[in-house]
Amino acid sequence: MPNSIKTLLLGSVLAASFSGYASAQDAETDDEAVQETVVITGARGQPRSIADSPVPIDVFSEETIKGVSYVDTNDVLKTLVPSYSLSRQPISDGGTFIRPASLRGMPTDKTLxxxxxxxxxxxxxxxxxxxxxxxxxxxxxxxxxxxxxxVLRDGAAAQYGSDAIAGVINFILKDNAEGVTLTAQTGQYYEGDGTEYILAGNIGLPIGQDGFLSISGEYSDAEATSRSVPYCEAWACTDVNDPSFPGPIDTTIAGYDPDAYIAGLSAANIGFGDVVQPWGQPEASGFRLFYNAGYDLGFGELYSFGNYSTSEADGSFFYRFPGNGTIENLRLEDGSLWSPLFFFPGGFTPRFFGEVIDYSVVGGIKGETEGGFTWDLSGRYGHNEIQYTLKNTVNPSLGDMSPTSFHPGDLINEEIQLQADFTQSFDTGLASPLLFGFGLSYLDESYELVGGDAASYAAGPYAGQDPWGFCNAGAPTAAGLAVMAGGSSLDCSDPNDAVYTVVGVGSNGFPGYSPEFSGEYTRDSYAAYVDLSADITDALFLQGAMRFEDYSDFDSELVWKVAGRYEFTPGFAMRGSVGTGFRAPTPGQQGTTNVSTRLPNGFPVATGLFPASGPVAQALGAEPLDPEKSTNYTLGFTSNWDSFSLTVDAYQIDLEDRVNAISTQDVSTDPTSGAAYDNYLALVDAGVAGAESIGGVFYFTNAFDTTTKGVDIVGTYATSFYAGADTSFIASLNYNKTEFDGDVDALFNAEDQFDFENGTPKWRGAFTVTHAFGPFSVLGRANYYGKYENSDSGGAAGLIQEFDPVVMFDVEGSWQATDAVKLSVGARNIFDEYPDEADPAIGDSCCGRIYRSDSEVDWQGGFYYAKVTAEF
Structure with missing residues (x-):
């Protein structure tokens, strides 16, 4: 066991001694009920209690989940699990619709x-x-x-396969055969926006005498928010009261008229008035349906569950101002000047719409023989699809023939899996029977980029200079003389004449998937595992697992895990584990491509992401992706004293060949720009249409190794201060720090390195108190975010902003009005706290932004709501 783990564990114990109380498990007034809560995650065969588990597991009951007022289950987890992080992702392409999260500092795809x-x-x-x-x-x-x-907070790839590096989250569906629950909730942010409506329900139905069907549905609708100021930068300012208005905007651009420009600003971004680039949560709505069914056949149980959901959301991209490279003068075929200002007098902000369609079905049969042999045969199918629409924009290369609405394409991920799991117990003379688990799996995966409409990726005539042949060696051709005779201002001798202007290809903001970058990526894999566990003595429990997986696009992997728990007294036990893990890069990671507007140097430029194994990235020096490999260590203790429980678990995750995007590489058509010009030539040689309009390129690679160290402190306390009243205290605290293991200068600039290691809070806590008395109950929760930093140029010039810690308080009061009806009112972030504003000198407050838009600390402000629940 590394010394760093031992040091971290000692610090955890000292911190715990001052914590008063801490835990993430549900607290109940019945202490025995707390200790006997059983878990099925991380175990084979007979479930174990939370306290008996050799690895840290949090269990959240239905009542605890109901106590969180968010719509998104992601937000529910963020509230309850401090090591689970989530950020709002405005102006982040598909991240606007599907938000990535992390557990123990690891990205979403490293949690199963x-x-x-x-x-x-x-x-x-x-x-x-x-x-x-x-x-x-x-x-x-x-x-x-x-x-x-x-929530299993430990590596479990040896038990469950690829992705389970940081941990496992297991959602257990309702299995009621009767009863109806209906919930309606509405709320709004203190700022007066983001109004939200939720309707949810569950019904349990019997299937004969021995079966059940539980159906749950939810509809939600949330308006957009804006935490923005008018767009006003050195290169363009839309604030009519600012002395620099209209700033360096080129007033010679065709179609530019000051009055029309001012009037058009309110329409530049649909629905947000004078804020042409809003920063906030998107407008979103969704319908989600889940079913869970089972039927006892006598010799076994037939089961099935599945879902169907559809959701829509829309967000903005960066504002396009006159002269920004998109709104430029073009020479039309008749020699006249034209620019997108004829379509959008105030410039424009592309609007991105996404519809997410998700459905799945799982079916199987399981049972147990009289000899203790259990079996579970199952199959599943899952489908997730994103259909993109882009509005309020143009394909600049099409000029005046461009549409203003596009379908840039769809993304589809599908999976089919067949699984067989078995266990058998053997009496070997140990304190408990030896449990032998084993299983087989087959998984088929596909990822498809569906091509967009032709206009979304077409390289129109204005993707190159002088598309109509008006000039030759600085002098007009016959065609040029003809349009000049018709009154054109064409001047072939002027290198700045619009006839030489080259603009971008594809729907601006998100070019569509062309046939060259569309297609389907597939693979399959086979797996086999074994798992052994037993109570060696009354005090010692040991578990070992090994898993073999073989992928059609990678070599085979063999991973293992050993875990154990030793009970010194009935109220105190030590536990720990060590194991290896892996994650095979997905077909999507290997095949995705994207050109979008990003800010690699604080200024919006078109930036291209290309597949590491494709010709474009290969021309830039990329190599095909390899699997990521990990080694996990945990060491901790569990303790119980009457109504108080405390667990402390230190961990270390060593991750090798971690997949990450390289720092954006500059691209320039200027032959004197060195490496930037070499990148441009590489794009041209690889056949990238519109290479002249791309300002940066990057790709995914097995970039580096990291070491993540942390500690989870978790505990509960339940009491009754007076007759008829119950009070529970639940608190949890997480410390997490990730550092590079080795030199990464070849792939990352100083700023990216600094922000990777320091850009998120290292301390995160959630502290909850619930008090019930008669028909009334009150919930209070404090969400703590520790300090973090952000830099410009890696802080080399002293440009580092330190963000202060933030505590946000939630409060909810409920009244059980009748046996069936419960009324609740509450507020999230009741004191309307915000993180520190982004320092303009650092560069993350560009373009109307007030707060770091990718911050894990919520920056929407206070939210109040009312809810009614009826149960029959």
């Missing part, structure tokens, strides 16, 4: 998501930048369908 202990299929979105994470869309699982959530 299960539903009823079966693997959940991935979303179609591959995040642009960072790790390129592609994980399941947890938001498709409505919280109203959940009976419980189990």
């Amino acid at each position: 998501v299960l539903v009823n202990s079966k693997r959940r299929h991935r979303a179609a979105l591959v995040s642009i930048g960072g790790s390129g994470t592609q994980g399941p869309d947890v938001a498709t699982i409505p919280s109203t369908a959940l009976k419980a959530v189990e």
